[in-house]
Amino acid sequence: MPRLTEPEEFEEIEIRSAADLLPLAWSADLPDYALDIRWSPDGTYLAALPSTGQPEIHHRQGNEVLALPSHRGGNGSLAWHPDGTTLATFGQDGILRLHHIATHTAREIQLPRGWAERCAWNADGSLIAAAVGKAVHIIDPHTLETLHLIDDHRSTVTDLAWHPTLLNQLATASDGGARMWRLGETKPHARIDDGIAAVLTTWSPDGRWVVTSDQTPSVHLFDMKKRTPLFIQGFETKIKALAWQTGGTKNLPWLALAGSPAITVWPCFGKNGPRGATPIQLYGHLKEVTTLDFPKEGPYLASGARDGFVLLWLPHHSNGPAFIAREENEITALRWSPDGLNLAYATNTGHLAIHSLTTKD
């Protein structure tokens, strides 16, 4: 694997302004550090999860807000049902709560005590997974019963990701790497396991790759098609942000990774994927990049960092970024709306801002 290098002209990179193209539409303030923000699948709502206090659902126009009950001990995760009718929130109280948006009602299940890191729906929303401690509960959202319990993990499960289309497959991250599961089986059918502690995991939109970022400055990939692992190292720091590009260029997908001020974008198509490839390297942030996102169908990579900058990139055309906004505080979450016309970001002080495209170009 190639080692990453900083360009000599790093400090002289010119940053163009795209603030006119993507001006601020509205903003709001959450009660605490923004852990995550998620657009509903049709883009009507933006859900925002503060670390403590009430999660909020904002209408895309910014004129309506619905505050949801908070989780005692801190909020953990949120996930939209694929049909957009229900938002799941999960927290350190071990409660998985399903909020029905139209009726403003909620149902909940109390899971066992343990560190509650992530909840996620499968592709059609027939199941929701919640990671508590060393176990993952696969729950029927109608009956709120745990249908499957996946508890063969060496340590606390730090992340999980469903297969993008197969309804009964998911990947979990914990000490030792990632494990890929088929529901109903007691042992994983594949695993990335070379002793590294995995922190985040994601499944590529085409279902070919399972990727983990690790406690060390490294990333592991597993090619589900060839059943082979791949290891990328040489990063300056631990990777904290991952994003898949699924539109806007011919060969897809690409994987953007960041943890230091540098962003790298790796080809994940073709026979070998990133094996032997030289990544696109993007320099412009002054401090560690914390969040990345591509729109569903476009080429624009948005990034947020501890320097407070929100930047826009066209990785396949230019190494130079365009400026969207600068906050006084660290950007902690950033998401394109499903139609790619709105970019939402939030900060470690809970400031939430939405920028909207003035044209479709």
Add this chain to the structure above:
Amino acid sequence: MNTTKLPVTVLTGFLGSGKTTLLNRILTENHGLRIAVIENEFGEVGIDHELVINADEEIFEMNNGCICCTVRGDLIRIIGSLMKRRDQFDHILIETTGLADPGPVIQTFFVDDEMKDKLALNAIVTLVDARHIPLHLESSEEAVKQIAFADSILLNKTDLVTPAELHALEARIKAINGVAKLQRCQNANIPIDSVLDIGGFNLDRAIGIDPRFLDPEYPFEWGGILEVSAGTLTFEANENPDPSMTAVLIPVSATDEESLALAREIAVRAFSHDAIEASSGSALTADGTPYDLILQEGTMSWTCKIETTGPLAIFTQHYPEELDLKFLSQTGELQPAISASYKPDHSHDETVTSVGIQADGDCDEKKLNTWLSKLLRERGTDIYRMKGVFAIKGNPNRFIFQGVHMLLDPADGGPWGNKPRRTSLVFIGRDLDRAELNQSFRKCLA
């Protein structure tokens, strides 16, 4: 944006050492601090407190080239989460299980970028059960490591052992870790500041390695010469947590350094003999006899008949000010004409020990790097902790490092200014060869 680093204290101690008692006190006492406590998974803190978080003590191997580098993954996750809360804390206190090796906790703060950036490891505080620790030290490697890694050692339950046992235990602890601050207490009753405000694992502490750590060791902490007149000399003391203190009186010929040094050697031999118990009101003799002055409640006194006027050397196991010891003649209180403090001795039968090195002048940077790299590569698993302040040739500033196993955290310690350029370093670890470490280091001098 708040850029101040949040202080973290790690509380260790073998089973039954009093950690839970201390934690409960910290959580209930009115000290004005917001303290988040990360308790071990079997924690027994008996109060419902919103800032108490249970941890699983999940230890990960880092696979980062350091073969002994393990970290606490749960701490990275929990502290990361705590740092994302608006209701920020003044302090984080991490309690480990009684059987835990503190190494992975400390290494977590060395290797995780975010933790290094946002947190300052204030101190490793180890609680020790004075009654049972001798057994634990024989049977448990973790108990030894908990002492070896400590910045501060709270010797608890001192009321359950005899004075002799206590002194022997202190000597044994100091043999393992010669640089930690050692405090006695009962029922974990110690000022909270002693636990939270130590600054033990920071650079100031590294700079402030006790120079006496490198000195020879003696069975007494203080010695001095008084000009006494024929008649009665009275020793007066106030109550002290120590049940007794050994002292010896030796007539000398003058009140100078040489006389004190000669008397010191006589006193060393005297302290090796069994001491005579002397309760308050007893008479002492000024002939080199060692006495155990029995310390009780209130004010105590002892007398000594002085036959001829002249200088008299006195050596005491502890500093006179510790028990407000006064020397009284018929005309009033006497002050020593000359005095000195001495580094107390340790037993040397421990596998885990401290080795201190000190050298005047500059080190050659290249030679030093080579030496340290080789040392850590070959002995990193046995070296638990290191602290050092180096004078590097051509560098006007101090070069400071602290380390855990193979991990080093170097830093600029600021200018030497007018202070003499001198290198001081301390190793705490297993099977350390004092002579070999000294010799090999001295080859790094410029």
